[in-house]
Amino acid sequence: MSSPHTPHLPPHATAATGPDVPVTRTSRPNPSADRIEPDIAQAPGSDHAWRRHAAVLAIGTFVMGTDAFVISGVLPDIADSLHVGIGAAGQLVTVFSIAYALLTPVLTALTTRWSRRTVLVTALIIFAIGNVATAVVPGYWAVLVTRVVAAAGAGLFTANASATASTLAGPAHRGKAISLVMLGITLSLVLGAPLGTVLGNAMGWRATMWCVAALGLLVAPVLLFCLPNIDRVTTRTGLRGGFKPLRSQGVRRQLTITVLAFTGIYIPYTYLSAIFEPATGGGEGGELALLVLAFGIAGTIGNLMAGHLADRRGARRAVLGGLSAIVAVFLVLPALRGSMALAVPAAALTGLVSLAITTPQQQQLIAGWSGPTMLVTSLYQSSLYAAVALAGAVGAGGLAVIGSLGLAPFAAAFVLLAAALSWHWGRERNAPKTDDDHTAHHVAPSHHAAYATDLPRTGRQKS
DSSP: OOOTTOTTSOOTTOTTSOTTSOEEOOSSSOGGGGEEOOOGGGSTTOTTHHHHHHHHHHHHHHHHHHHHHHHHHTHHHHHHHHTOOHHHHHHHHHHHHHHHHHHHHHHHHHTTTSOHHHHHHHHHHHHHHHHHHHHHOOSHHHHHHHHHHHHHHHHHHHHHHHHHHHHHHOGGGHHHHHHHHHHHHHHIIIIIHHHHHHHHHHHOHHHHHHHHHHHHHHHHHHHHHHSOOBOOOOSOOHHHHHTGGGGSHHHHHHHHHHHHHHHHHHHHHHTHHHHTHHHHTTOSSHHHHHHHHHHHHHHHHHHHHHHHHHHHHOHHHHHHHHHHHHHHHHHHGGGGOSSHHHHHHHHHHHHHHHTTSHHHHHHHHHHTOOSOHHHHHHHHHHHHHHHHHHHHHHHHHHHHHHTGGGHHHHHHHHHHHHHHHHHHHHHHOSSOOOGGGGGGGGSOTHHHHTTTTOSBOSSOOOO
16 A cells, blocks of 8 residues: 555555556566556545445444454353353453454465455455354364454454555545444444344354354355455565564554553453442343443444544544543543443443544554555554453453452553553654655665555556
């Protein structure tokens, strides 16, 4: 994907490169074989095409999110069926998160030479296979293994969905495109997981897994026929090359901020029942479900608002503003947990600010990386799920030491540190760059030409 730091490859939104001007790459001896079609997102009359494509991708992320969130709702049934305790059944969530974090960048690196459409459809098939296996295998350990397979497909899909939407929309609409894709995740929290839980309670947890697998298979042909193809990366990236973004100090810093911020964000969400126990009376029924619903609906709104704000005001400002708001809300949560009248708006406010940095944080990474977009989005997804796993462990320790009253302020400390680092590092550099970008103006055009193929195609590639 082109970036402002690649002078020989114009970005999507440059005025000098109109929609009818082909981009010529010079990384091969024969320039005529390297002409690629213009970006369809910038073609005349296609201003809203990226919205349709992002909406299709959001259907896929909705299925991925439903699978990730629904397990918690059917844990008692899983424990009874597999003859294990609730704690052991909960490890299905832990294993999924760890596998997601570890496998997403690896699989993305190994598939960089595939077209994005092929990768997305393949990811859906892997995901469906994992969930079918979860539904049919009999034993606890076998089910754990199947969750690894499902996580592999989910991570590969979500990372490439964000990258594809960003490429199709172009820099001018990048924030809104990513927020639409992430809308699938937040809606899965509001609709997918509750409906899956209802289905599991009525027909058994295995029926829920069958349903999730079926949804994944239904989305695959929709993507295949409705999503435009994206040119593959012509150079061999390989596993080692897939981690090239980590050579950039800016990328490493942004991923550090991601882990810190989302560890803090997911502590209150993971232990929502403990934080609001005075309001719910310690019950796991309707009161808690109402709080989760308020969190999810407000989070959906916050995600969409953040996408528009990032496009209008800049991703860095959106991240700093979001992190500051999260700290403020977490600090006042202890005073708002005494009754449901206060707890419901408090949970909604928490969701509104907590999910408002997802889009602009990805946007910062994409804007500051001159290589294939999916490499940084995969590392972002990996960092996100590493934070989920950390939040469970760190939150448990905080709950044991300081109790539920101080848990939200404890989480605020992680977010405050992320905000401080974002502000400090942002003063030195507004966006992360690759190490090679410092000499980009002194090298041949072929230095970045290998990454020019991270563009959508409108027709047949000339050769």
